[in-house]
Amino acid sequence: MDITINRESKTPIYLQIKKQIEHQIVVGKLPSNFILPAERTLSMKLGVNRSTVVKAYMELKADGLVESRIGSGTVVLASLTKDVTQEKMYIPPVRWGQFESKRAARAGEQTINNILSVFEKERIISFASGISSEDACDINLMKNLNLQIIEKYREKLFMPTPVDGSTELKTAIKAYIQGNGINAGTKQIMVTSGSQQSIEFFARTIIDSGDVVLVEEPTYIGAIQAFESYDAKIIGIPMDDEGIRLDILESCLIKYRPKFLYTQPNFHNPTGVSMSLERRKGLLKLAYYYNLPILEDDPYGELYYSGNPLPSLKSLDNNDYVVYLSSFSKTISFSLRVGFVVASENIISRFIQFKQITDIQTSTLSQLTINEFLNGGHMGPHLDYLRKIYKNKRDLMLNELNKGNLDGMEITVPNGGYFIWLRLPDYIRMNEFVKGLADKGVVVMLGDIFYPGYSINGNYIRLNFSYPSEKYIKEGVSILKNCIKQYSTASLKKKYEFKAEINPFI
Amino acid sequence: MDITINRESKTPIYLQIKKQIEHQIVVGKLPSNFILPAERTLSMKLGVNRSTVVKAYMELKADGLVESRIGSGTVVLASLTKDVTQEKMYIPPVRWGQFESKRAARAGEQTINNILSVFEKERIISFASGISSEDACDINLMKNLNLQIIEKYREKLFMPTPVDGSTELKTAIKAYIQGNGINAGTKQIMVTSGSQQSIEFFARTIIDSGDVVLVEEPTYIGAIQAFESYDAKIIGIPMDDEGIRLDILESCLIKYRPKFLYTQPNFHNPTGVSMSLERRKGLLKLAYYYNLPILEDDPYGELYYSGNPLPSLKSLDNNDYVVYLSSFSKTISFSLRVGFVVASENIISRFIQFKQITDIQTSTLSQLTINEFLNGGHMGPHLDYLRKIYKNKRDLMLNELNKGNLDGMEITVPNGGYFIWLRLPDYIRMNEFVKGLADKGVVVMLGDIFYPGYSINGNYIRLNFSYPSEKYIKEGVSILKNCIKQYSTASLKKKYEFKAEINPFI
Structure with a gap:
């Protein structure tokens, strides 16, 4: 391999080296798989710094003319013309697995996806889902509501709302939950794209890797997966027919110092059990005593089939320990994706930060459909x-x-x-x-x-x-x-x- | 403090101790702020195990009758009756800050929220947003589309789709991007709730704490915040009037070994600059050479006002290095929240796992509105x-x-x-x-x-x-x-x- 250095030239030395090697590759003098001299060897031979040769080789690599192979050194790839086309270049296959975060490797099964995918199949009897039936939807009402909001809002229906939800819907939710004993201002209310998003934001706000989270055992799979995705250590507290066992909860509070408890007091998923009133009061007492935040998930509270509904933990809590989640997914429509959270303002503020970098806002069309449903007196x-x-x-x-x-x-x-x-x-x-x-x-x-x-x-x-x-x-x-x-x-x-x-x- | 132990009784000893102390508190014999004997002292005095006294005190604490105070020991809280009401109990204030994850503390400013909140104010001239104007929306067309989909899908319009999007919309997107030179099967396409969600899922899939991510400098604030929320180290690569500077990019590739590059080749936000065709080809060459995944964000590609549009990196890439993001937010409606990603199936599979634990699916109503828009030939x-x-x-x-x-x-x-x-x-x-x-x-x-x-x-x-x-x-x-x-x-x-x-x- 002949290379001449001209120290008088304006062209930097590394470029002189690079261009001469490039020329020899292009004209076929250095064939494919030819091993270039080691950087140190060439630098000594030419009387230049080793770093100059390194730089020349780097340029050749960047042009796709040579590559480093472990055990061989720097190897000529192919006799390409200067106008290297992608087809001729050696392209290492992209191995996505090697780029994945630890978090991705920890991601759970596609349980929910598998359930939802079933609906596109014919002749399957699904007892597996958590959704309403088609006949639970009053399609004429929905059609009228849609017409009404298009007439009422016109172009605004397709324009953004604030990240935490449309002020109108938040006001309607405020009135709606007041009917269930929860007093909150619109600043303590935020619209989310369904309760799953609220769970996710809460997990993201609270959980550091290795933190202990308490849940009822068994509990909602979407909550388990969300908490696991933030590397929480999840401890299950057994239930009896009055709900979570407070004696076992208390010993776990002492033993594990958990970050929070996730609970579904009403018609718990999957067991259907409701927490008794006494148990609810006892749970709050423990929360206050042990300084334990509670994430209360209440998607099913309105769907009671006998007796009177019990007060939510949030309505019994005057001290902001409870973050309350609910949605319209189990009552109005799963697929409009409208849920809400009731929490202290600093929690809401974190949720806003996370929402603006995850989906910016919940669909305006969905929000205003729910708003019209509530304001039109259709919910009752x-x-x-x-x-x-x-x-x-x-x-x-x-x-x-x-x-x-x-x-x-x-x-x-x-x-x-x-x-x-x-x-x-x-x-x-x-x-x-x-x-x-x-x-x-x-x-x-x-x-x-x-x-x-x-x-x-x-x-x-x-x-x-x-x-x-x-x-x-x-x-x-x-x-x-x-x-x-x-x-x-x-x-x-x-x-x-x-x-x-x-x-x-x- | 008199306590008698009956070793013949069926009541466990710890409960005997607890009940006698409770009685003395309730009848006022032990006043508020009375300091109970140290556990060791009492256990010696009564001739029981220390753990028995610990358990008794624990029960008293759980009932809100006593509390542990550093420096004092176990202190009587108040002479409460057995039926402790919340009002009488001492409730430490919940300090949400102390429960927050490191991630939450890292969360960025509410920049996007601040911009979107402006729209509810009157008489503000906003040059700050990234949204379309109201007159960009053909409200009569949208109204007709809505009527059509209600008639066509009826109740199904309010039922779920698979996590990765409705098959119909994915098929329509497949045809739509084919028109822009991107060939992909429906398994390489996924519907997201806007491009921001795609960016978030990609960050979540790839970034481990401390990983280096390259971006154009300046770049889209929502991407910076999403990457920062996963604790990425973000390195900005300067641009010139042909887009990202490849010479600087290459030296950063060697120096930082980044996980990926985030780029907006078309009408870049915020600078408006487009990457030249030569630069696009050069960028892919570097990506192949240095095994660099590329996240191509293309929200504005369709909105060209002079000259011909340039091919996307994805359409030039035959080797799956490019994950392509786009949405209908800048063309049809920001607030319907429908975006999509085109990527290799293993990336899509990770996105599905994250979507099912974050918002389960994108609003069916939004998806089918977009689908009708595309299929009705309205996009052109x-x-x-x-x-x-x-x-x-x-x-x-x-x-x-x-x-x-x-x-x-x-x-x-x-x-x-x-x-x-x-x-x-x-x-x-x-x-x-x-x-x-x-x-x-x-x-x-x-x-x-x-x-x-x-x-x-x-x-x-x-x-x-x-x-x-x-x-x-x-x-x-x-x-x-x-x-x-x-x-x-x-x-x-x-x-x-x-x-x-x-x-x-x-």
Whole structure:
């Protein structure tokens, strides 16, 4: 490799070197895979600084003419012309995995995506979702509301609102929650794109890596995944038929010094259990005593089917310990994506900071549709209607489940909300069973996923009764029960076979 | 303090102790602020384990009867009855600040919120936003589209879509971007709630604390804040009139080994500069050579006012190095919050995981409105219309700025997009000036905030011409120029005064 240095030239030496090597590559004198002399060797040969050769090689690399290969050194890539086209250049494959954050690697399963994707499939009976049925939507009312807001707001309907929500909607929410005993000014209220976003913002505001977060066990999967995504250590507190066990909560408060407690006092997802009034008061007492913030998630509070609704923790709390979340997803429409948070102003201020860098604002069209719904006085009658149809569906599903005699099955009867929590006989292997059931066209939620850390805690499934039609409830429960019976027979048979082989477990 | 232990009783000893102390508090025998014996002392006196006394005191604490005070020990709080009411209990104030994550403390200014909040005020001339004007919205078209989708989808309009977007909209987006030279299957396309959400998900997928991210300098404030919220180290690469400086980029690639580059090749926010075709090709070459992922943000690409549009980096990239973001926020409606990302499937899969724990899905109503807009063939004529009205507004603003003679002012003329980047004379103190201008009713964006780390890099302001009416453009620019003139006179006067006082800076 001949290179001549001209120290009189205005061209810097590194460029002289680079250009001569480039020329030799382009004319084919240095063929593909030719190994260039080591930088030190060439610098000594030419009597220049090593850094000058390094710079020359760097330029050649940048032009895609050579590359560094471990074990070989600097290698000629191909005899390219100066006008290097992408096709001719060696392009290392992009390995996205190597660029991912630890957070991304920690991201949970696509549970919710899997559930929502089911709806595009035909002939699936879904007991797995957490959404309303199509007949819960009064399409004529929605159509009229849409026409009204287009006439009323015109172009403004497609213009931005403040990050924390349209002032009109916040005022309407203020009046709405006042009806449920929560007194808050519009500065303590913020509109979010559904409760999941409120949970996410709260997690983001509070959780540092390794912090302990307490939850009811089991609890809402979307909360578990949001807390896990910020690397929280999640501790589950068992429940009984009055809700979270305060004795165990208290010992965990002492032991773990958690950052906060996430709770759903009303018609808890997935168990359907409601916290008793006494328990609510006791919980607040503990919160005050141990300085424990509470994240109260209340998507189902309005959907009670017997008795009177109980006061929310927020309405019992005069000391700002409770951050209250709710939404219109379970009552007006899941897919408009409008939720809200009630909290002290410094929490709201953090939420605004996070919202402006995550989605800037909730759809104006969605916000004003909800606003019109509330202001038009439609919420009361609509809730009455929902309570009626969902109560019927709940009762139908309970009846179908109770028909006949299935040993070892336990039903938790909910007084409201969307779900029945069902314990199946002990001999059933749940993963296998749920998969088999899906093959027969009925999708349910495996109970295990509602336990933090996916600890297996019993043979539970969650059944949603709000979405499926009455016909599908009957068909689906019938298929479910047949599967259990078949499993039971198969299991007995298996036991018998095991016995013949002298199964050590019997 | 008399306590009797009955070892024959079924009541556990700790409860016997607790109940007797409780009784003495309730009957007033132990007054408020009475200091209970130390746990060790009492346990020795009663001949029980220390842990038994600890447990008894814990119960008393849980009931709000006593509290631990540093330096005093366990102190009686008040003579409460068993039925402790919240009002009587001592409740420490909740200090939200002490619960906040480091991330929350790092959260940026409420810049975007401040801009969007302005719109609710009357008689403000806003050159600060990044949104379209009301007259860019064809309200009759939007009304018809809304009627059409209600008739077409009925209840389904208020039901969920998959997390990554409705299949129909993804198919429409596929065809739409194909028209701009980007070939992608629907599995490489995902619907987001606007580009800001795409930026946020990308940051969340890629950035670990301390990672280096390269950006053009200046760059979009929402990207800076999103990257900072994941604790990235942001390095700005200067631009010239052909876009990002590749020589400086390359030396930064070698020096910092960044995780990715964020770039806006078309009508860059805030400068309005577009990257030349040669620069685009050179950038890709560097990306391939240095294994550098590129996040290409293209909200303004369709809004060109002279010449032909240039190919996106994504359309030039056959090797999956580019993640492409765009949205309908700058063309159809900001507030419908519909954006999209085009990327390799493993990136999409991470985005789905993050979307399901942040907002689950983008509003179905918004998605199907956009879908109808695209499928109805409205996009082409609408873009032609926008190019016409925005070109006129840009020209008007440029004319108004160029009228008269203002020394030391430099205008960067954009060939498209929303913004004019304006350099003001050096003697102007920018913070003071922008504040004074706002007092006169004209809001502009201070250039400094577009520099990572808020490093002060010159006397720039960003002027938006898409939102204000022609009348407001004229009025606003006139006020702006008067302010500069006044400042200039005042500044000269000040200089004179300083001189009289023998100002050491002259």
